[in-house]
Amino acid sequence: xxxxxxxxxxxxxxxxxxxxxxxxxxxxxxxxxxxxxxxxxxxxxxxxxxxxxxxxxxxxxxxxxxxxxxxxxxxxxxxxxxxxxxxxxxxxxxxxxxxxxxxxxxxxxxxxxxxxxxxxxxxxxxxxxxxxxxxxxxxxxxxxxxxxxxxxxxxxxxxxxxxxxxxxxxxxxxxxxxxxxxxxxxxxxxxxxxxxxxxxxxxxxxxxxxxxxxxxxxxxxxxxxxxxxxxxxxxx
Numbered sequence: 001x002x003x004x005x006x007x008x009x010x011x012x013x014x015x016x017x018x019x020x021x022x023x024x025x026x027x028x029x030x031x032x033x034x035x036x037x038x039x040x041x042x043x044x045x046x047x048x049x050x051x052x053x054x055x056x057x058x059x060x061x062x063x064x065x066x067x068x069x070x071x072x073x074x075x076x077x078x079x080x081x082x083x084x085x086x087x088x089x090x091x092x093x094x095x096x097x098x099x100x101x102x103x104x105x106x107x108x109x110x111x112x113x114x115x116x117x118x119x120x121x122x123x124x125x126x127x128x129x130x131x132x133x134x135x136x137x138x139x140x141x142x143x144x145x146x147x148x149x150x151x152x153x154x155x156x157x158x159x160x161x162x163x164x165x166x167x168x169x170x171x172x173x174x175x176x177x178x179x180x181x182x183x184x185x186x187x188x189x190x191x192x193x194x195x196x197x198x199x200x201x202x203x204x205x206x207x208x209x210x211x212x213x214x215x216x217x218x219x220x221x222x223x224x225x226x227x228x229x230x231x232x233x234x235x236x
Contacts, residue, residue, distance in 0.1 A: 003029040006072065007081055007130040007141040007156075013068055014040035019061035020068055024144045026154045036079065039071040069128065069145040074192035081132035082202055083190035086162075087151075088129040088140045089113055090122040091233055095140040095157035097129065098215060099188040100165040107149055109165060109217060112224035117233060126151030131159060131206070138209050159210050161231060164188075168216035171226035176214050178207035185212070 004011050004027040012035040015021055021028075041064050049063040058066075073083040086099035087106040091113075098106050106126070113121050127147030129140050138159045146152035164176065164184055178185070182203070191199050213230070217223035228234045 003035065004144075005029045006143060007076070007079075007132045007139075008134065009036040009076075009079055009081075010034065011036065011072060012038040014038070015064065015068070016041065016046075017061040017064055020065050023065055026152070027144055037072060037075045039068055039075070041067045041071075065145070069143075073128075073190040074195075076130065076132070076190075077192060077195045077198040077202065079132065080134075080202065080205075081130055082199065083128050083143070084131050084140075085127070085188040085190070086129060087126050088124040088142075090124050090140075090155065090157040091117060091120050091231075093157060094160035095124060096161050096163065096231065097131075097140060097159060098163050098165045099185070101187070104165055105167060105217070105219065106165060107147065107151075108219060109215070109223055109227075110151070112221050113227070115221055116224040116228055120233075122153060122155065123151040124153060124155055124157065133202070133205060138206055159206075162206070162210055162212050163215040163227070164212065165215045165217065168218060170216070171218050171223055172214070172216040173226055173230040174214055176212050178203075178212050181212060181214075 001014050002021050004024045010033055046063050049067055050058050076082055086097040087110045088095055088097045098109055100106055124142045125146045126149050128143055128145045130143055132139055139156045140159050141156045142152045142154050
């Protein structure tokens with residue numbers, strides 16, 4: 001058993017394998033305090049998770065990690081927080097999220113931001129950041145679950161914009177009305193069973209605080225240059 005601090009919350013993890021603790025090493029909690037969330041995984045849940053993708057030969061350790069992440073994500077809406085399927089970067093103290101489905105190019109687009117903006121960029125998380133409302137702001141937090149690139153840092157920043165990423169022959173970045181892209185946003189937010197009304201409330205609150213935009217991007221460096229110019233980041 002061990003505890004982590006995630007998005008300002010104290011989480012107790014009743015682990016069975018050391019693999020999960022190793023993944024969470026950058027988030028280990030120190031000192032006493034009450035637990036906000038507690039998660040554990042049963043044998044039945046492990047076997048069911050492994051059976052979902054038999055072609056991948058998922059180990060017990062990997063299955064436990066997936067389930068721990070999912071159970072924490074399920075608990076977050078009660079704390080005005082949610083997991084976003086996106087890449088999240090921090091530039092000049094502000095966070096920018098690129099949300100899209102698997103295989104759309106989030107990691108590739110993030111690499112171009114690193115090329116264009118260099119050490120001004122910190123990758124908060126490459127796949128599953130947490131967004132949480134605190135003190136009237138929507139903050140983006142790193143998590144240990146971050147995709148195959150292992151891009152994550154235990155850091156946070158206020159969300160400045162949510163970009164809905166898609167591939168295109170030419171670069172085009174433009175604002176979109178939240179109501180016009182609601183279906184896309186719902187698909188990139190983790191939706192715990194039985195929490196849909198709460199998730200919709202959180203999405204509405206996000207739309208009130210954060211501008212949404214469409215990032216229609218080429219697969220080259222010019223994509224990040226266009227995005228940086230749109231967000232006003234091309235000038236130091």
